[in-house]
Amino acid sequence: MKHKGAWLVWGAGVFAYMVAVTQRTTFGVAGVEATERFSATASVLSVFTVVQLLVYAGLQIPVGMLVDRFGPRLLIAAGAALMCAGQFQLAVADSVAGGIAGRSLVGAGDALTFISVLRLLPAWFPAARVPILTQWTGIIGQLGQIASAIPFAFVLRSFGWNTAFVSAAALSVLALVLAAALIRNYPGSSRPPAAAAQESGSSLAAAWRHPGTRLGLWTHFTIQFPGTVFVLMWGYPYLVSGEEVSPATASILMTLFVAVAILCGPWLGTWVGRHPMRRSTMVLLIAGAMAAAWLAVMLWPGPAPVWLLAVLVAMLAVGGPGSMIGFDFARTFNPSSRLGTATGIVNIGGFLASLIAMYLIGLVLDLLYSGGFSNGDLYSLTSFRIALAVQFAVMGLGIGGILRSRRIVRARMAGEGLRLPPLREALARERRRRRDERQGRGGTGQQTHTGE
Numbered sequence: 028m029k030h031k032g033a034w035l036v037w038g039a040g041v042f043a044y045m046v047a048v049t050q051r052t053t054f055g056v057a058g059v060e061a062t063e064r065f066s067a068t069a070s071v072l073s074v075f076t077v078v079q080l081l082v083y084a085g086l087q088i089p090v091g092m093l094v095d096r097f098g099p100r101l102l103i104a105a106g107a108a109l110m111c112a113g114q115f116q117l118a119v120a121d122s123v124a125g126g127i128a129g130r131s132l133v134g135a136g137d138a139l140t141f142i143s144v145l146r147l148l149p150a151w152f153p154a155a156r157v158p159i160l161t162q163w164t165g166i167i168g169q170l171g172q173i174a175s176a177i178p179f180a181f182v183l184r185s186f187g188w189n190t191a192f193v194s195a196a197a198l199s200v201l202a203l204v205l206a207a208a209l210i211r212n213y214p215g216s217s218r219p220p221a222a223a224a225q226e227s228g229s230s231l232a233a234a235w236r237h238p239g240t241r242l243g244l245w246t247h248f249t250i251q252f253p254g255t256v257f258v259l260m261w262g263y264p265y266l267v268s269g270e271e272v273s274p275a276t277a278s279i280l281m282t283l284f285v286a287v288a289i290l291c292g293p294w295l296g297t298w299v300g301r302h303p304m305r306r307s308t309m310v311l312l313i314a315g316a317m318a319a320a321w322l323a324v325m326l327w328p329g330p331a332p333v334w335l336l337a338v339l340v341a342m343l344a345v346g347g348p349g350s351m352i353g354f355d356f357a358r359t360f361n362p363s364s365r366l367g368t369a370t371g372i373v374n375i376g377g378f379l380a381s382l383i384a385m386y387l388i389g390l391v392l393d394l395l396y397s398g399g400f401s402n403g404d405l406y407s408l409t410s411f412r413i414a415l416a417v418q419f420a421v422m423g424l425g426i427g428g429i430l431r432s433r434r435i436v437r438a439r440m441a442g443e444g445l446r447l448p449p450l451r452e453a454l455a456r457e458r459r460r461r462r463d464e465r466q467g468r469g470g471t472g473q474q475t476h477t478g479e
């Protein structure tokens with residue numbers, strides 16, 4: 028059942044997440060100014076991003092346990108306060124150490140936000156709506172990037188570093204006030220007892236032991252990282268220096284990425300709500316499509332045509348919303364008392380894989396350059412293609428994790444007497460459901476039983 032005030036609670040949570048995404052991405056927009064302000068090279072500046080991501084990923088499990096114990100409201104408000112402090116610190120910092128301290132605070136506040144907002148959904152909305160609302164949370168949150176790319180960039184270029192980062196800090200004050208005023212952890216009297224401190228450790232062990240949580244982790248690991256690596260680090264230099272597309276075309280391709288992620292999110296959310304027993308198959312299909320698109324681009328003789336690059340970007344973009352299926356596994360395979368912990372475990376996956384892939388790609392590019400393979404061009408097309416191919420190894424590791432945890436989940440389901448209908452049977456049932464729907468014969472189209 029949906030509860031009164033649910034949209035307001037969710038709205039304040041999503042706003043806090045959107046602001047977190049803005050704070051997360053402001054530094055990327057300020058690269059040129061940061062180089063001058065901190066007198067730093069590009070590789071020193073990349074440390075800012077890596078430290079921020081490490082802090083974010085490292086805090087996921089403690090934050091998940093804290094959400095289960097204290098509820099999302101306190102954590103969302105604390106996250107906004109930390110991000111405000113971090114952006115303020117960055118506004119006044121003029122040394123690399125001071126800047127990294129600011130970015131670490133931003134990473135910490137960011138880490139508190141997303142899983143706390145997801146934790147609100149099952150408490151306030153009916154189970155059948157949670158997959159689609161999870162997708163909308165992710166989609167609306169990503170719009171925070173637009174606030175960095177347009178108004179933040181404008182203030183930075185017109186009024187300078189200090190004003191821009193103080194303004195960003197002020198946005199988190201607004202998120203904090205709205206969270207404190209509007210968010211309630213549970214509707215009315217339905218508040219379950221908070222987890223006791225000593226229960227937190229055992230709920231972490233229990234969440235980890237459940238193969239469904241690990242299936243979620245590997246899902247997030249496998250299909251979030253190719254898009255993150257592309258957008259946060261290597262996509263733009265690869266397109267412009269490697270594939271030799273113009274900066275304007277590269278920007279259009281990056282915009283296509285955001286558009287595809289927004290468009291396919293609701294479709295995926297509805298699909299997952301209807302076919303909970305086929306979620307891992309969908310995840311494997313998305314992973315296969317991303318790998319196939321990369322392979323086609325890499326094997327193309329000479330620079331790839333723009334249409335093929337657009338197909339690649341579209342496939343990579345599906346990974347953002349696709350990885351949200353990982354959180355659906357966490358939700359449906361864990362009781363609500365340890366949902367935050369399980370969500371935190373899942374959310375480490377994509378960020379860990381992104382850090383590994385970003386580092387390995389940079390390493391291979393450097394090795395090819397120092398070994399004389401690149402003919403003095405660090406970002407040559409062939410070097411880029413060889414370096415980017417390390418993603419297949421990271422993806423292979425993730426697919427191995429998915430298949431293994433899925434096998435254990437299926438064995439456990441079989442032990443509980445739950446039979447997974449063969450794909451042909453499921454497809455025939457879906458065709459019947461659509462026909463009935465077209466002929467106006469009932470059925471909500473939603474299945475709420477769990478599976479993989």
Ligand SMILES: N[C@@H](Cc1c[nH]cn1)C(=O)NCC(=O)O
Binds near residue numbers: 165166168292347
């Ligand atoms: N998969 C992302 C969010 C997303 C949704 N649609 C596109 N991207 C994710 O896991 N986000 C975690 C976070 O903190 O942003």
